Amino acid sequence: MNKAFLRTLFTITCLLQFIFGAEIVTANEKDTLRIITYNIHHANPPSKPGLIDLEAIAAVINQNKPDLVALQEVDVNNRRSGKNLNEAAALGSLTGMHHHFVKAIDYEGGAYGVAILSKWPIQQKDSLILPMAEGSNGEPRVLAIVAVEPKPGKPLVFASTHLDLKEQNRLLQAEAIVKKLSTYSQPVILGGDFNAKPESDVINHFDTYFSRSKTSGSAAFTIPEVNPDREIDFIMFRPKKRFQSVRHEVIKEPYASDHLPVMVELTY
Template identity: 55%
Template sequence: MKKLIILFLISITTYAYEGPVRPVTLTNQKSAKLRVMTYNIHHCNPPSAGNNIEVDAIARVINQEKPDLVALQEVDVNTERSGKGVDQANELARLTGMHYFFSKAIDHQGGDYGVAVLSRFPILESVRYTLPVDPAIGGEIRTIAAITVDVAKGKRIVFASTHLDLKEENRTIQSELIIKHFGDSKLPMILAGDFNALPDSKVIQYFDKTFVRSCQECGFTIPVKNPNRVIDFVMYKSGDAFENVSTRVIDEQYASDHLPVVADLTIK
């Protein structure tokens, strides 16, 4: 087997913001409800708007759903196409009143491009891992951004956003690295993002060994008009830490080329 280049060092190219905190909804002293969103935001460029960048359009979608945690993919920071000096992760955090952590994947047009997380809870820890690419087939560098937060007193979890490669061979080794780093974590974990993989694919079935998808018969997430497949998922570590209440695909056809997914979970 050809040697795979696996890069998993924590990058210094990360950003964090501490904004106002909105408390989680407590159902009782033993459980709390969490609303989680995953959203590929197409660098805040509505597909029907030419080259226009509309960060506020993405923020409106998020604010309408009032999630506690958001996994974002395709985020621009200081790129030419999105405006030099425009940090989309920071701006979305400001417009939604949330904390954020950005994980760079690649250099792009003089700036950074990658994934991010938003959180209504203060971020206690954050980590970025570069996901591997098989040098024999190539591919765009991808990352995973993970944060640790207290969602209620004595209830600490890990929340992560990722965006896997378009090529199945790369998605396979990327999923293996994610499980390697987080599979044995003692903390409950929610993983969300654009997996570029269908529910019956080998990659999603591999994740199913460690994680539970928030829906088994999930609504289609792409394209936004007449969607015909689902590649965006929310999943959580197997065990008794979480229970799924509901999962919805939001019919928002303007702001991005993906439909956002919202999952309501209960953490015990």
């Protein structure tokens, strides 16, 4: 093979890489999603009873630059946090994110429930009232759902929930959430306060249908805010082949809430 031919072949290869290379890299490249789940304790720092410090919650979110946030224990226009304060909308404004709130219960003249913040416009909003065992006297719980499209052709569904304190209700709620989220054809990410430990029947049920981001030992603990001793806040996703967890961090922020937020990075 002569040198002239090799030079010509090299030139053609370089031209093809120049013309098509960027497209090929983009097609094969995986994007990274940064997800937070955070029980915000209605923005009341445990060390300061009665104080509402929404700016402290917003600061935690802004410092970690998430794409999607699952929020629990969110007040909207009630006496406890302020009749004119919609915490979901205010956090959206303070973080520059879109928001979706779902009421779990009427509370002190307003509402209380879960919410979602999204870096991207919310294309679809949905919700589900979660079941409770008859006579259990549990607190009504809900699932908030949004559909977003981080990039054209790469849609996903993101959901936030907060399960009941009573295990019989949590099991029913886990089954309902799995059934509801299985109706979506898009990839799904679920964040929340599950009020259950990793080895529980509730989390085992979720693990049958979802992959779960993990870290080991005490680094996984999310509650209480000082000297945490257990893990009950999780981020899950499906299908497994679509995502890979590349980072799992419990953010050590002991002031703003009685839970520590969980931040996970997923390639997508």
